[in-house]
Amino acid sequence: MSTLKEFRRDTPPMTAQVENAARARLLAAARGSEPRRAPRLAGRLAGRLGWRAALAGALAVAVGTGVVVARDQPRVVPVANVRELGERAAQAAYDDRGQAPNPGQWLYIRERQAPQSKDGGYGVDLSRRVVWEQWTSMDGKQVAALINGKLLVQGNHPGLGAADLARQPITPEGVLTTIRRKLEDMHMVWGESQQPPSIDEQLFQAVYQLMGTQSLPPEVRAALFRGLATIPGVSFTEDVVDADGRHGVAFSYTGERARYDLILDPVDFRFLGTYGVQTADYDDSSSFVIEAGTPLTLTARLDAKVVDGPGQR
Numbered sequence: 001m002s003t004l005k006e007f008r009r010d011t012p013p014m015t016a017q018v019e020n021a022a023r024a025r026l027l028a029a030a031r032g033s034e035p036r037r038a039p040r041l042a043g044r045l046a047g048r049l050g051w052r053a054a055l056a057g058a059l060a061v062a063v064g065t066g067v068v069v070a071r072d073q074p075r076v077v078p079v080a081n082v083r084e085l086g087e088r089a090a091q092a093a094y095d096d097r098g099q100a101p102n103p104g105q106w107l108y109i110r111e112r113q114a115p116q117s118k119d120g121g122y123g124v125d126l127s128r129r130v131v132w133e134q135w136t137s138m139d140g141k142q143v144a145a146l147i148n149g150k151l152l153v154q155g156n157h158p159g160l161g162a163a164d165l166a167r168q169p170i171t172p173e174g175v176l177t178t179i180r181r182k183l184e185d186m187h188m189v190w191g192e193s194q195q196p197p198s199i200d201e202q203l204f205q206a207v208y209q210l211m212g213t214q215s216l217p218p219e220v221r222a223a224l225f226r227g228l229a230t231i232p233g234v235s236f237t238e239d240v241v242d243a244d245g246r247h248g249v250a251f252s253y254t255g256e257r258a259r260y261d262l263i264l265d266p267v268d269f270r271f272l273g274t275y276g277v278q279t280a281d282y283d284d285s286s287s288f289v290i291e292a293g294t295p296l297t298l299t300a301r302l303d304a305k306v307v308d309g310p311g312q313r
Contacts, residue, residue, distance in 0.1 A: 076266045079249055082236035085264075086229030086251075090222035092269040100217075101306040103163075106135045106144075107215045108307045111273070112243045114298040123278070123294035129243060131302070135310035136213045138162065143213065144310035151311045158182050158206045162216050170219045172227035179206050197255055200232050204253040207231075208262050211271055215306060225269075228262075237261055242273035244300035250275070257282050258296060273300040 079085045101107070110133050114124035135144040140161030144153040160182055165175050183202050197205070207224055210216070216224070228234055228251045237250040240261045249269075250261035257280045263272040276296035283289045307313065 079236060079238070082234055082251065083229045085236050085249060086226045089225040089264055089269040093218045093221040093225060096218065096268070096270060101138050101215050103138060105138050105306050105308055106310050106312070107138065107213070108303075108305050108313055109134050109136065109213065109301065110303040112300045112302055114243055114295065121294070122290050123296060124298055126295055126298060133313075135307070138215065140164070140210070140214055146311075153310060156213070157209055158186070160210065161214060162220060165210075165220045165223075166217055170223050172223045172230060175220060175223045176203065176227045176231070179203060179210075182206075195256055201253060201255045204228070204231055204234055205260070208260060208274070211262060212274060240275055242275070242300035243298045244273070244302070246272055246300065248272045254279060256280065257290075271301060274298070
């Protein structure tokens with residue numbers, strides 16, 4: 001059970017019905033038997049999040065002299081507000097060309113994360129760290145991970161890839177409209193005790209997912225960064241620490257019960273990781289409670305590269 005929770009540790013909440021179905025499919029595949037009914041949980045949107053490369057060190061040894069020469073670290077220019085963050089992150093996206101994947105390839109992601117709490121609760125244990133690996137298909141429709149030694153593949157949320165978002169002209173309004181229409185077509189069903197999140201919250205969660213799990217061309221990433229700044233309720237958080245101890249700036253969204261941060265490097269605005277925390281008590285009326293202040297996710301991307309198939313590194 002805990003392994004499955006870590007499969008989707010850093011994704012925002014989803015419906016209990018979708019959670020149960022996903023748990024049953026994966027656990028059945030791991031056991032090689034028929035699924036049993038899983039306990040009801042206030043789950044999360046299927047998929048995973050997280051990746052980015054670390055900054056280079058500030059010291060270098062001068063060749064042949066043995067003298068340590070201090071180099072100036074890149075200067076952090078403060079960000080004033082969420083719109084400035086969106087614009088500066090968009091401009092930086094054009095400078096990071098990354099890899100150009102082919103259809104049928106997968107994105108390998110390695111990240112450090114806070115694991116599930118030892119008491120088996122819904123939150124994560126901020127005192128511990130584990131390393132997690134996953135693979136996402138380039139069309140955005142599948143995500144894979146090793147569960148109990150078996151490579152298991154399931155559907156991904158929101159099921160969009162670079163090709164869907166790169167249709168010309170690529171604009172912030174255009175990419176958000178594509179995502180919004182996809183969400184509307186999904187017709188998600190919410191539990192009786194579960195207040196559906198607003199479309200703005202769902203939109204942020206979807207972008208949060210795409211930025212963390214997809215290999216997107218610079219033009220699409222730039223449009224998504226600018227688009228994030230236009231979603232009502234999205235704010236700017238000046239100092240957020242990822243699971244690797246790195247300080248970053250973040251796009252943040254606070255919904256009815258939780259806040260989620262999409263953490264970026266404060267210098268080059270590359271994706272660093274995610275953080276989520278419960279902001280209000282939640283009781284699903286079936287003996288499952290999440291208290292306000294419970295940390296929901298903490299991740300840090302360690303590596304990301306294009307591979308030919310799931311399971312490859």
